[in-house]
Amino acid sequence: MAPIRPVEELASCPQSQAVEENDVGDYLVSRTKKVRNSDYMLFSSDALTHISCDSKASEKYTWLGERLRLTFKMMRSDSRLIRTMCHSHGFMQCSNKNPTVNIIWMGAPVKSIKMRELMPWQRLNQFPRSTEITKKDRLYENIARSKSIFGEAFDFIPEFYVTPRENKNMELAFERVTREIKEAGGELCFPGEFIVKPTNSRQGKGIFFANSMVDIPAEGPLLVSRYLKDPYLVNNHKFDLRIYVAVTSFYPLVCYVYSEGLARLASQPYDTSASSSESNEFVHLTNYSINKNSTSFVRNESMSSEDLGHKWTLGALLRYVENEGKDAKLLMLRIEDLIVKSLLSIQNSVATASRTTLRFASTNFELFGFDVLVDQALKPWLLEVNLSPSLACDAPLDSLLKTRLIADLLNLACIPLLDKKIIDSVTPALKKSMNSAQDTESSDPDEVELDPQCAKTLKRRPVGLKRSVLNKKIVSGAASIIPNNEKKFEQIVRKVELEEGRRGDFIRVFPRNGSFGMYSPVMEDLGSDDYDERLFDEVILKKNTKNSSGHVSPSTSSASSSTSSSMHIEDLSDLFHDVMMQCNKYPTLADVPIEIREIISPWYEEASEYTKKITQEGETYACKLPVIRSTARLRTKSCAEFYEVRKVQMAKKKEAEAAAAKENEPAVPHSIAAKRV
Numbered sequence: 001m002a003p004i005r006p007v008e009e010l011a012s013c014p015q016s017q018a019v020e021e022n023d024v025g026d027y028l029v030s031r032t033k034k035v036r037n038s039d040y041m042l043f044s045s046d047a048l049t050h051i052s053c054d055s056k057a058s059e060k061y062t063w064l065g066e067r068l069r070l071t072f073k074m075m076r077s078d079s080r081l082i083r084t085m086c087h088s089h090g091f092m093q094c095s096n097k098n099p100t101v102n103i104i105w106m107g108a109p110v111k112s113i114k115m116r117e118l119m120p121w122q123r124l125n126q127f128p129r130s131t132e133i134t135k136k137d138r139l140y141e142n143i144a145r146s147k148s149i150f151g152e153a154f155d156f157i158p159e160f161y162v163t164p165r166e167n168k169n170m171e172l173a174f175e176r177v178t179r180e181i182k183e184a185g186g187e188l189c190f191p192g193e194f195i196v197k198p199t200n201s202r203q204g205k206g207i208f209f210a211n212s213m214v215d216i217p218a219e220g221p222l223l224v225s226r227y228l229k230d231p232y233l234v235n236n237h238k239f240d241l242r243i244y245v246a247v248t249s250f251y252p253l254v255c256y257v258y259s260e261g262l263a264r265l266a267s268q269p270y271d272t273s274a275s276s277s278e279s280n281e282f283v284h285l286t287n288y289s290i291n292k293n294s295t296s297f298v299r300n301e302s303m304s305s306e307d308l309g310h311k312w313t314l315g316a317l318l319r320y321v322e323n324e325g326k327d328a329k330l331l332m333l334r335i336e337d338l339i340v341k342s343l344l345s346i347q348n349s350v351a352t353a354s355r356t357t358l359r360f361a362s363t364n365f366e367l368f369g370f371d372v373l374v375d376q377a378l379k380p381w382l383l384e385v386n387l388s389p390s391l392a393c394d395a396p397l398d399s400l401l402k403t404r405l406i407a408d409l410l411n412l413a414c415i416p417l418l419d420k421k422i423i424d425s426v427t428p429a430l431k432k433s434m435n436s437a438q439d440t441e442s443s444d445p446d447e448v449e450l451d452p453q454c455a456k457t458l459k460r461r462p463v464g465l466k467r468s469v470l471n472k473k474i475v476s477g478a479a480s481i482i483p484n485n486e487k488k489f490e491q492i493v494r495k496v497e498l499e500e501g502r503r504g505d506f507i508r509v510f511p512r513n514g515s516f517g518m519y520s521p522v523m524e525d526l527g528s529d530d531y532d533e534r535l536f537d538e539v540i541l542k543k544n545t546k547n548s549s550g551h552v553s554p555s556t557s558s559a560s561s562s563t564s565s566s567m568h569i570e571d572l573s574d575l576f577h578d579v580m581m582q583c584n585k586y587p588t589l590a591d592v593p594i595e596i597r598e599i600i601s602p603w604y605e606e607a608s609e610y611t612k613k614i615t616q617e618g619e620t621y622a623c624k625l626p627v628i629r630s631t632a633r634l635r636t637k638s639c640a641e642f643y644e645v646r647k648v649q650m651a652k653k654k655e656a657e658a659a660a661a662k663e664n665e666p667a668v669p670h671s672i673a674a675k676r677v
Helices: 009-013 021-027 047-049 056-067 081-087 136-153 167-183 277-284 313-322 328-359 398-414 421-438 452-460 485-500 515-522 531-545 554-561 569-581 594-611 637-664 669-677
Strands: 069-077 105-107 160-163 196-197 208-210 222-228 237-250 253-258 262-265 311-313 366-374 380-388 445-451 474-477 506-510
Touching: 047 081, 047 398, 056 081, 056 160, 056 313, 069 474, 081 196, 081 262, 105 398, 136 160, 136 421, 136 452, 136 515, 136 569, 160 637, 222 380, 222 474, 237 313, 237 474, 237 485, 253 398, 253 569, 262 313, 311 313, 311 398, 313 328, 313 594, 328 366, 328 380, 328 506, 328 569, 328 594, 421 637, 452 669, 485 531, 506 594, 515 531, 569 594
Parallel strands: 069 105
Antiparallel strands: 160 222, 196 208, 196 222, 237 253, 237 262, 237 366, 253 506, 262 311, 366 380, 445 474
16 A cells, blocks of 8 residues: 555644745644645545544544635535545535536536636546446447457457447347357357347346347347356356546556455356246346345445455455465456556547647546456456446445545545635636637737735645746736646656555556556557657656666566567567466466566566455444534535525425325225224
């Protein structure tokens, strides 16, 4: 785990380390010396343990957000975890119409016009066109396109068709599969050789199985993919993995995999010869939202067991795999490889949209939920990628894992600490600059007077703007305010270096030692900027050079060994992707060719983070999220009014539903009613 300085240390550090003497008054609360020594907000899941009571213990987490009047808003999302985390750190919730908030959390795709309005100190949890990977049909089509260009390196999705445009090819596929099975003397798989999913649904809604075109409805679009009928089983139950992936940049690509995830088990034993259609979904589907309705479902209510019931932690599942004599860490390297390639398959599309949509670097980040199925050969297959994965906390493991996940995610986002009075002062000038840059490319820049105290603060605190420009005045010329490509790249390099100390339990899987050489042959040409290669040089190679003073670190040793190999880099890359895809041929690290083993050995060691327990003996964990006390539930007037109106609307809706249910109840015969009396 990367080191993050505890909040207790931040609150008690010497005053001289953090602020100038003249500015001490800006950081004192209630005459208690509380000093910030970071330019970015530090989140902690421990804050949630204090927010439900009036204890002064919560003040060490909330004072800074309240003092700087930091704000957040949620649009098309009602995630209680996000609200609780923000309130626990002193953020105020604003209405959807407020444009100057610090954090914007969206539960649905954002329009490009809204992303263009982002200020450099704001953070939005989405990238433009990320639906290229979160819509099932687009995900499969993008990976299939990459496979047609780069070959078997992208062989991790099953055969698929999209209705209605591929109905003819799909009909031929049904006939081919039926013919092949009959010639082999077998029978069609029960419940079906193909599984059908709506392209834009969640939580297993609308999924069914098919063995012929008769089973496929005319309406669409639907994703029809070959059913993977040889899954790896846990206690004779099918399962899939929910892997959490954070992306902080698409160009250059910077992505992290969370070391803690979930394994979701089907609630009934796996059986392809079953005849009862009523239990098909509980045998062949692993969605939690489906299986929790099964009479066989066992909810994990334990405060310490990670492998109880039908929802396990990722670490518990990997330890189970290791106990069966399998190489669980190599499995995780293959899952990381699958994730990187999936993101590379849409990099061109997202990078193109980002160039025209995002004016400032580092304003966007995104959390994806990758659903992965593992077969008998321990090969991972990508099922789907979720936009804004569920953050519901209805079990102890959910609460423990997801609160840590969101705290680490927001730390990766690097939310600048900027007082609202400064934001209010800078925003008009910056908007004028952005509008002038959009209207004309060259002009004599105006100068907009800025409050001297605000200018001084901006000079001292990084907000993604050129500091020298913000000394006493803010220049509205595009060349001065809105960074060019080189300035954006410099800001990205700086943020990636900052993320290394704030990543918590996230593992950076791209870029890292040896990664660029292995993946550059399967990356599309994105222009002459070469951001990915340059970022690798800035963040990885320069760091290795510094570490190698007097001795060579293990990671540097691996890199130097691979570069000195007699194999050409493209041949080495081909061998690497062959190792990642051919699980039967390379079941363990010992079976991997020495040239590739030297490169991935540091990755393999880091994969030990996935197998660790997240619970500790003797500790107690919350079963659900705390109820925020009213004094800590800070909301603007318009936001509070919105919740009051919604509360009334929900009450009326419940009354209407109860009345409708009462009307639909069958009438009780008079004789029966008399007997009851």
